[in-house]
């Protein structure tokens with residue numbers, strides 16, 4: 581099979597930045613990350629697809645200080661110190677009330693918001709699934725801006741929701757430490773990945 585590259589395809593340097601050289605970072609060199617970077621990353625990821633354009637991802641940016649300490653208290657033991665130390669931390673969450681935006685996000689789906697309103701459980705499931713898809717886009721959006729990410733699922737989600745996200749009613753899904761550069765020893769040895777032949781089946 582001959583593959584003809586699209587003239588729009590990213591070059592190898594961009595693919596290295598996004599995928600091949602990108603690593604999950606546990607400890608960052610000291611260089612401040614402006615919370616505006618998270619807004620800029622959101623401005624990119626928001627264009628990537630979600631079911632019915634529901635766009636349920638919400639991001640709580642947690643600078644160092646009192647809020648970071650509160651967040652760290654809900655992290656699992658192994659994730660606590662690095663969350664306290666990171667230049668910037670983001671709680672990626674889903675919004676079960678995403679349907680209240682559907683008049684803007686899905687104006688062609690008349691009556692959808694009204695039909696979802698009483699279906700809290702369905703909305704929570706839709707929000708979780710689509711927010712997680714958007715978290716993947718977030719990682720790539722941050723990398724595309726030259727930032728490094730340390731994603732962590734090891735934390736008490738109910739504790740974070742009650743302690744930090746109660747006002748918004750958001751449900752935490754993943755905590756991401758963000759920085760410009762890894763510190764010495766801040767990256768584990770790279771583990772192998774599956775070969776495409778083990779993960780892709782042409783039916």
Ligand SMILES: Cc1cc2nc3c(=O)[nH]c(=O)nc-3n(C[C@H](O)[C@H](O)[C@H](O)COP(=O)(O)O)c2cc1C
Nearest residue numbers: 602603604605659731732733734735754768770771
């Ligand atoms: C959904 C998710 C949850 C993760 N949870 C944790 C975690 O709780 N603690 C941790 O140290 N790393 C966590 N990681 C980091 C992964 O272990 C890491 O991304 C993976 O081993 C690949 O590492 P690499 O990008 O350096 O190749 C998580 C990553 C993802 C995507």
